[in-house]
Amino acid sequence: MDRRTAIKWMLTAAATIAVLERDGVAAEGAPAAAKGYGTDPDLLKAYKPGDVWPLTLDATQLATAAALCDVIIPADAKGPSASSLNVHLFVDEWISAPYDGHAADRKLVVEGLGWLDEESRRRFQIPFVNLIAGQRNAICDDICYAPKAQPQFAKGAQFFKKFRDLTAGGYYTTPEGMKDIGYVGNVPLASFDGPPPEVLKQLGLA
């Protein structure tokens, strides 16, 4: 993250801004040169991130993305964690796509991942991936809801919103995610019988 961007993100509210000059994200915001899948793609093939256009994130960024994915969607009794389903690779696919709007998301996410590490080092002197849960939450609590975020976290909150949307979209489209929420369709049935009696009863429609 360059100095100008970092300052923009952190504004001046924080007493000290430990701006770290780092490389590796020089391409942020640059339009992807790759082409999309075209107007007549093979619809029957199974695609995975990187199949159609090259990905963006380096190993450090991917590790941070995976960690943030799991802060948003950790494992619990009903489903695995987001990173165990490679949702962070979907995020990378998304921000690398050569379609309208994705370049803005790339800039937001790449800068956001950088900011997350900066903020982590500022508060705890170690990168985000090395934080314990309470430390991660301390940062995420400040950026998880844009309408109530402090001004210095406005941009961070914008990033978190985007990242949460992408994580949810990536996670709940997987077989494990669909099972988690109780989506039980996409199977052929001999008949469609409408809602079961217990549903009608709960709705007062029985």
Added chain:
Amino acid sequence: MPIITSSKTQPTYDVIVVGSGAGGGQAAYTFTMAGARVLMLEAGRNYDPVTETPMFQTNANAPLRGVATKDKPWGFYDSTIDGGWTVPGEPYTSASSDPYRRFNWWRARMLGGRTNHWGRISLRNGPYDFKPYSRDGLGFDWPINYEDVAPYYDKVEMLIGVYGSNDGLENTPNSPAGVLLPPPKARAGELLAQKKAKGLGIPIVPIHRAVLTTKQDADNIPAKLHPGNAKAQRILAEAMRARAACFWATDCGRGCAIKATYQSTTVHLPPAMATGNLDLVTDAMVREVLVDANGKATGIAYIDKSTGQDFVVKARVVVLAASSAESVRILLNSKTAQFPQGVANSSGLLGKYIMDTVATSLAGQVPALENLPIHNEDGAGGAHLYAPWWLYQQQHAGKLDFARGYHIEYSTGRKMPEGGFSSGLEWLTGGSYGRKFKEDVRRYYGSTLSFGGRGEMIPNDDCFCDLDPTVKDRFGLPVLRFHWKWSSHELRQVAHQQQTFKTIIEAMGGKVRNEPAKDPLTVIRPGGDVKHEVGGAIMGSDARRSVANSWSQTWDVPNLYFCDGAPFCSNADKNPTLTIMALAWRTADHILERMQRGEL
């Protein structure tokens, strides 16, 4: 689907049909079943839903989890290929840079056209819908009435298979007994809305959609549709038996490999092909209608996209079914000494009075639908219920500030998650993440819903298309330039739509995600956005004030007809596809009779 190449066409045909969608498919079906020799030209590639439809693919296997992109603007698994809001190398332009005056034009360059993708909603126009001017003094009356079209609605519904019920509501015609297939059972959210809307005086009833909820009656329908024609009966019976009933999975917009929904490619074209009377050339981009010195159409000039070569094909009759705007464009690009402003344009009205559907939507969340027991709500791959327009009397009595009505389509249920699933959920969660977020997603899944209006637009002088004076497509053909402006009738209707949706959502105990807009112009979907564009070659009873007569025959060229939405002179709230098919069948019957009498 068997097709022929440009070099294999016959020296002449009875009929050339341009376009293979709802209108072209129906016309070709009717002609070929009656024994006429037909050449169909389709600008897109061959397409076979049986082998190409992604029936059970989940979004995790799609790029970007299946969300819409410029390449696949209705989502990755939508059946539309080589098309959408843009077609590479085939631009169109807007006369105004004002975003509220733009027009969006959806095209599909594929066999079957937009019927592969459409919502399958199949509503009849009612008696009022053919005589709107007589009723409120606005727009135009059709030179035909409901009784002229009703027998063809019956036939089309029996042919394609439409589910629904007969509820006897005003200007919402019943079908004869035995024509409709049984409606599917309603989903939980659909039922709750039905119950609460009833208290508001809004009737919610089964919608009509072209989906087979049971197998068609292949033993009896063919004889009703083709009396005295044993060959046609046999072919249709076989085609009907090759269609499966819905198996209650897969969104219809993907297309249907088991042929349970109507698509031209699975319903019209297979029997037409089986007659042996249909030649079909795909990748055939029509350049112009050829007209001789006597003012009669002789055939079509087209560009074979696979080779870039020009071809000329000839027929006794030319039928345009390229979609309303594309048919207009072909005629505007067909210029002769007799027709310097385009063939069939002596009235100067070609391209005038294009209409789309008036639409907006409002989303909400209903706590009663939270945490429902897990169950499968895929259903028939689209809506099961809807609300027909219910305020005809109030409107007629002048109690509303807009002249034409709308019906309500709505969407509820435990759907298969797509890429944007749970996006923006913080309006309900306050920004949760972690285990709380997972619990929130489970809680709210299936409890959100969206109401959308589909309303009638009144034709006006500001909505038309002409040829762009400078821009050409990759074939060197001038492209269409669209002019658009909503009138106050549409804007007031949209304001009424939004208020109604809020009222229903709140009657369900829910809350709206966004309040109704103060300025309806900011929430009305742009012209063309509902993909119901019709008009441009309106029919009438006066050659000076219309392009076509009551048979969709052009006034100027006696053997040139339309079988798409171009001759519509009003655009009722009812989705136009069923009416396009009914009128195409009627026009084809008329052409067959005139050919038999030697008049064509």
